[in-house]
Every structure is written in C-alpha cells, then in structure tokens.
Amino acid sequence: MVEPPAVAVIFTSTRTSADEQGYAVMSKRMEDMAAEQDGFISVDSVRDPISLQGITVSYWRDDEAARSWKRVQEHVLAQELGRTTWYVDYTVVVAAVTRTYGNVGLGNEEDS
Amino acid sequence: MVEPPAVAVIFTSTRTSADEQGYAVMSKRMEDMAAEQDGFISVDSVRDPISLQGITVSYWRDDEAARSWKRVQEHVLAQELGRTTWYVDYTVVVAAVTRTYGNVGLGNEEDS
Numbered sequence: 001m002v003e004p005p006a007v008a009v010i011f012t013s014t015r016t017s018a019d020e021q022g023y024a025v026m027s028k029r030m031e032d033m034a035a036e037q038d039g040f041i042s043v044d045s046v047r048d049p050i051s052l053q054g055i056t057v058s059y060w061r062d063d064e065a066a067r068s069w070k071r072v073q074e075h076v077l078a079q080e081l082g083r084t085t086w087y088v089d090y091t092v093v094v095a096a097v098t099r100t101y102g103n104v105g106l107g108n109e110e111d112s
Numbered sequence: 113m114v115e116p117p118a119v120a121v122i123f124t125s126t127r128t129s130a131d132e133q134g135y136a137v138m139s140k141r142m143e144d145m146a147a148e149q150d151g152f153i154s155v156d157s158v159r160d161p162i163s164l165q166g167i168t169v170s171y172w173r174d175d176e177a178a179r180s181w182k183r184v185q186e187h188v189l190a191q192e193l194g195r196t197t198w199y200v201d202y203t204v205v206v207a208a209v210t211r212t213y214g215n216v217g218l219g220n221e222e223d224s
Contacts, residue, residue, distance in 0.1 A: 001203050008122060008207045010169055012156050044124050045169060046158045046167045055158045055167040057122055063210070091113050091214030095120045095207030098175070102203030103195060 001104055002041055006097040007060045013082075013090035023086050026078050033074065034058060039065025052088075059097070066094060088110040113216055114153055118209040120174045125194075125202035127164040135198050138190050145186065146170060151177025164200075171209070178206060 002008075015023070019025060032042055039061035047054035060066040082090065113162075127135070146152055151173035159166035172178040181187060194202065 002205055007210075008120065010120060011168070041152060044165070044167060046160045046163075046165050048158045048160065051158075052160075053156075053158050055156055055169060057124070057167060057169075057205075059205075076164065087215070089216045090213070091212065091216050093114055093120060093169075093209055093212045094169075095209045097205055097207045099206045099208075100204060102201070103199070104201045104203050 001100055001102060002003065002059045003100060004097045005062070006018050006041055007063050007066050008095045009058045009060065010093040010095065010098055011054075011056040011058075012093075013054050013056075014088040015047070015054065016088055017052070018085055018087060026081065028109075030075060033072065034069055035046060037065065037069050037072070039068070054104050063094070063096075113212055113214060114171045114209060115212060116209045117174070118153055119175050119176050119178050120207045120209055121170045121172065121209065122205040123166075123168040123170075123202065124145070124201040124219075127159065127166065127167075128198060128200055130197055134193075138193065142187060142190050145184065146181055149177065149181050149184070151180070171193050173206075175206065 031043060031045070034043060041059040041061065043056065043058040045056040047055070058066075058069075060069070070079075143155060145156070146155060153171035153173065154168040155168065157166070157168040170178075170181075172181070182191075
C-alpha cells in the first residue's frame with residue numbers, strides 16, 4: 001500500500017468509441033513506460049466498458065516525479081492523441097497523500 | 113472541476129461476487145447519503161464488471177468533512193458489510209488536492 005509522503009495523480013476520463021485497438025496498445029505502452037520512470041510507485045486503472053468512464057490513479061514519490069512523467073516525449077504524444085481522438089473529456093487532479101488504510105498489507109484500519 | 117483546497121478520498125477495491133443486489137442497493141444509498149453531507153464536493157466511481165476492480169474518488173472541502181462521513185452510522189454499517197461480505201480487498205488513500213487541469217470547464221490545460 002502507498003504510504004505518505006507520496007503524490008497521487010487522479011486521471012478521470014470518458015472514452016470516445018474511436019480507435020479501440022490503437023488506444024489499447026498505447027494504454028499498455030504508457031503503463032509500462034510509467035512504471036520505469038524514476039519516482040513511480042504504483043498505478044490502479046479501471047474502465048467501465050458500458051459507460052466508457054475510467055479512473056486511473058498513479059502514485060509518485062513527489063510532485064517533481066509526476067511532472068517529469070507528464071513531460072516525457074512519447075507520453076506527450078499520447079496526451080495529444082487523447083485530446084484529439086480518445087477522450088470525450090478528462091480531468092487530472094494532483095493531490096498529496098496524507099494518510100492511508102485498508103485491509104491489504106499492514107494498514108488494517110489503523111486509521112479512523 | 114474540483115479546485116484546491118479540497119481533499120480526495122481514493123477508495124480502491126476488488127468485489128467478491130457475493131450479494132450483488134444488496135451491494136447495488138447499498139452503493140446507491142451511500143452515494144446519495146454522501147452527497148448530502150456537509151463539505152461534500154463530488155464523487156466519481158467506476159467498476160470493471162470483469163475484473164471486479166473498482167475505484168471511487170470522493171472530494172471533500174477538508175479532511176474533517178471526509179472524516180465525518182466515515183463516522184456516519186449507516187456508513188459505518190456499510191463499511192462493516194464491505195469488510196465481511198462485499199470486498200476481497202480494499203485500500204483508502206486520503207490526499208490533499210494541490211492542482212487540477214483537464215478539458216472540462218475552465219481548466220483547459222492551464223497547468224503543465
């Protein structure tokens with residue numbers, strides 16, 4: 001489980017129905033590339049195939065690591081295709097992790 | 113779009129296949145109740161029906177508003193059913209929103 005300090009990048013989007021295969025390939029490629037960046041911690045990604053709404057949350061060591069990933073050249077191209085082709089709408093929320101809990105690993109509801 | 117200051121509560125979970133109807137009813141009820149709480153801003157929720165993984169991100173005015181919602185009695189009962197029946201695993205990450213951008217509303221990629 002992610003522990004503070006860390007930065008969460010919450011990407012919420014609605015897909016168009018265009019270019020399903022191209023999108024799937026780029027999606028996988030971006031996930032693989034992100035995982036290799038300095039400061040990457042983890043990523044969770046879910047899309048509902050009916051509503052086409054998706055949420056991807058990536059976690060980074062700090063804001064600078066998150067910003068660096070945004071500027072990686074191939075990722076910049078993917079973002080451009082996202083804006084022109086793949087997404088009806090999207091929002092990105094960047095947030096500093098302050099506390100975490102859950103039933104995975106060590107964090108069993110220690111918070112309240 | 114959410115703007116800082118705000119607090120994001122990122123709830124990531126994997127559903128069991130148990131009690132689909134009970135879960136759907138409670139889910140809807142919790143979403144409606146959350147929306148009535150003082151300090152609630154908005155919520156986004158997506159679940160993949162195949163992997164059963166889901167991400168729900170709720171946004172709150174501040175940490176106290178997020179904590180208050182966690183303590184509401186009917187929500188406490190829902191959390192207990194979540195732990196015992198509905199979720200294989202779950203994690204909650206609480207984070208302070210620092211910046212936002214996107215192509216919805218006013219925030220057109222003003223950030224970099």
